[in-house]
Amino acid sequence: MTLLRKVLRYIAPYRLGFAFAMGQVVALTGLEMLKPWPLKIVIDNVLTGTPLSWSGPWRSWNPTALLLAAVVGMVVIYVLLGIVSVLNNYTTISIGQGMVNDLRSQLYAHLQRLSLAFHSTSSVGDLIYRVTADTYSLQTLTMNGLFPVLSAVTLLGGMFAVMIRMDWYLTLIALGVCPFLLLVIAALNRRISTIAVQARESESAVFQHVQRSMSAIKVVQAFSREADEHRIFVSQSAASLRSNLQLYTFQTAYAAATNMVLAGGTALVVWVAAHHVWAGALSIGDMVVFVSYLASLYGPLNSIIYTYGLVQGAKAGVSRVFEILDTEPQVRDGARELTPPVRGEVCFVDVDFAYGRDRKALRAVSFTAHPGQVVAIVGPTGAGKSTLVSLIPRFYDVTAGSVTVDGTDVRELRIAPLRRQISMVLQPPMVFPVSIRENIAYSVPGASAAAVERAARLAQAHDFILRLPQGYDTVIGEAGVTLSEGERQRLTIARALLRDTRILILDEPTSSVDAATEAAIMEGLEALISGRTTFVIAHRLSTVRRADLLLVLQDGQIVERGTFAELIARRGAFHALYATQFGLDEREPARTRS
8 A cells, every 4th residue: 555655646746637538438438338239239120120119210210221320330439439549548658658757757866866875885787777667667557557447447337237237147147257366366466476576676687787797898808708797697688588487477377367267257147148038038139238248347357357467567666666765865955055155164073984884984083174275185095085075065974073164064054055166076087978068067067168168278188179089079988988097087177177166176186197297287276276175185195295284094084184394204104105105215304305
């Protein structure tokens, strides 16, 4: 019932269209009930010459006129059935696709809001499958499941009312198959549900493998693992196909078992009806109408039974979608909004952060970055440098302590306005398979060509862009494979510079460029950094010489802080890092290398 309530929320916006579709169902029901009556008139009245018992001018019609009216009526009924069926099919499909689009949009938006902690533990391939494939299960569940059941119930109600007036005894015999149908449902229901879930999960595993191997195709080819990856794919694909074959087999067996039960019920009704005709209780035309109604009666019953099997597979898909939608974001929006002018003061107070119970990444981190200061963060790999700066834009929230911007705890701030005041260059450098201009302008949609070019010049990217076939309009390959690592990094720097905010985060901004380009980029950044609170994470310690405050992290703790010259002179942890990187002789006076 919980799942049904969730599904009904997506039907609500389309209730008028749903009501229109139900009106079409009523029309279809009436036309279905009229289908056998022209044949009854031919058998009971035209062939026997018996006048119609219905009052009206047609009572005086001769057999030829009555025959003509019957065959014309037959054609009209089928034409109307075709028109209404097409209209009903269009209505139901459009409603179903509208609901799928609503669900898909909500799921995609929700995935965008979920924190990095969720995405770091989720498979991209599985999420893609849930967005693209599992969402279609809503249409199957409603317009191929719920709607056909409502249609069948409407048709059953109308035909039952007519049949019981014609021969109540035969009607009760016809309905006698229902207990046997329930036994079939009970026997196969749980098995079909289990197989449906397995089929969805195995198909998702195929998506995950394809996404993972295609994303790492360079590594796969570098280590000659193509054949191994292919074997894994074939194995997972075969498992998926086996699960789906098993599901289809059970669904077909489900339908076959119900057809056998319905065939038995039809045979029994025909047997009894024939005896009623011999006894004069029914005319031959009445028997034809009754048997025709019986086929139409069993049709909806069969539809309900078959739909029940179909719904089990759809439930598995919809449940996987709602599993994501029910996941609460770990980083929740605050109530306050960070509005300009922003000074850019960032303060860490006794900050602890853990990725999990046993993965404490930061411990008792405290420092203040005053407006306009450059704060450099250095330390060995895994020390917590990227984690530290990720707390400022609230990619994660602190486990203990607080991070404030201009005196306000970031947890009290709305996420989007906060991030609009921060420019970031993150690792690895991420670019999109669109034009160079669109990549740079991603941070400021609609930015002018002059602004994009200025940012590119500051990032030392302008010259290499002009060498590309279409310059700024050159479309780059998936994940930027047509560019070098250094070129991609300069584009991401230009993207951050274009945003022009009071807080700037540079995570390894020059890690993938040569020394000459590094010097040129840092020279361009000097003008931009001026007046902005800037956080620079660097392994290449030559980039942090001019920092106002240099923090040395080890095992998630600040073990040293000060200016470059102060830390070199102190001959502590930073001096050791610097000596390791540049071959500084520990016995040399520190001043010679400062």
